[in-house]
Amino acid sequence: AQSVTQLGSHVSVSEGALVLLRCNYSSSVPPYLFWYVQYPNQGLQLLLKYTTGATLVKGINGFEAEFKKSETSFHLTKPSAHMSDAAEYFCAVSSSGYSSASKIIFGSGTRLSIRP
Amino acid sequence: GAVVSQHPSRVICKSGTSVKIECRSLDFQATTMFWYRQFPKQSLMLMATSNEGSKATYEQGVEKDKFLINHASLTLSTLTVTSAHPEDSSFYICSARGGSAVSGYTFGSGTRLTVV
Numbered sequence: 374a375q376s377v378t379q380l381g382s383h384v385s386v387s388e389g390a391l392v393l394l395r396c397n398y399s400s401s402v403p404p405y406l407f408w409y410v411q412y413p414n415q416g417l418q419l420l421l422k423y424t425t426g427a428t429l430v431k432g433i434n435g436f437e438a439e440f441k442k443s444e445t446s447f448h449l450t451k452p453s454a455h456m457s458d459a460a461e462y463f464c465a466v467s468s469s470g471y472s473s474a475s476k477i478i479f480g481s482g483t484r485l486s487i488r489p
Numbered sequence: 490g491a492v493v494s495q496h497p498s499r500v501i502c503k504s505g506t507s508v509k510i511e512c513r514s515l516d517f518q519a520t521t522m523f524w525y526r527q528f529p530k531q532s533l534m535l536m537a538t539s540n541e542g543s544k545a546t547y548e549q550g551v552e553k554d555k556f557l558i559n560h561a562s563l564t565l566s567t568l569t570v571t572s573a574h575p576e577d578s579s580f581y582i583c584s585a586r587g588g589s590a591v592s593g594y595t596f597g598s599g600t601r602l603t604v605v
Binding site: 477484 | 593
């Protein structure tokens with residue numbers, strides 16, 4: 374079974390500061406990992422994903438994440454926060470890659486606030 | 490990129506009536522679709538997984554007779570909330586996955602259901 378733990382339900386940073394959102398996963402098989410962003414009353418937008426290969430993954434809007442197998446982590450970072458980054462962020466894990474049996478399991482989410 | 494259209498975006502219905510929500514993959518064939526439910530300030534909870542032409546697989550605790558899922562074609566899945574009650578009020582989001590590893594998971598924009 375797969376599970377995802379996001380540390381910190383709410384993170385607040387100043388505009389221009391580093392953004393770090395933490396995610397740890399549990400998976401009995403090599404995981405596929407995702408970060409999604411959700412704005413109020415909207416669906417989810419994919420920021421980035423890790424499937425195989427390079428462990429440092431770059432996504433949209435300047436975000437990146439590093440897959441660390443030894444730490445079972447997939448933390449999301451952005452060097453300099455913008456006001457427009459304020460949103461809810463979800464880390465997710467997919468079992469068994471893209472096979473017919475795989476599905477995405479979400480973490481509890483982290484609300485990111487940006488202080489002017 | 491892959492686009493999933495979900496309709497309606499908002500619906501208000503009377504208690505005891507049924508509501509149908511549609512999820513369409515616009516530019517790819519979705520071999521598998523997923524339905525999630527999200528309560529305010531909470532994460533997405535997977536309700537069911539549906540593969541085209543077969544019965545949906547429901548997660549534990551989800552009433553399959555209440556939440557009817559149909560995946561009649563490779564581009565359309567529907568969720569019908571039958572005999573809706575106020576406690577069914579929630580944000581429902583669909584997700585579609587194509588057959589290839591490249592397509593990944595694409596989410597609809599969600600449906601806000603309010604039962605009065």
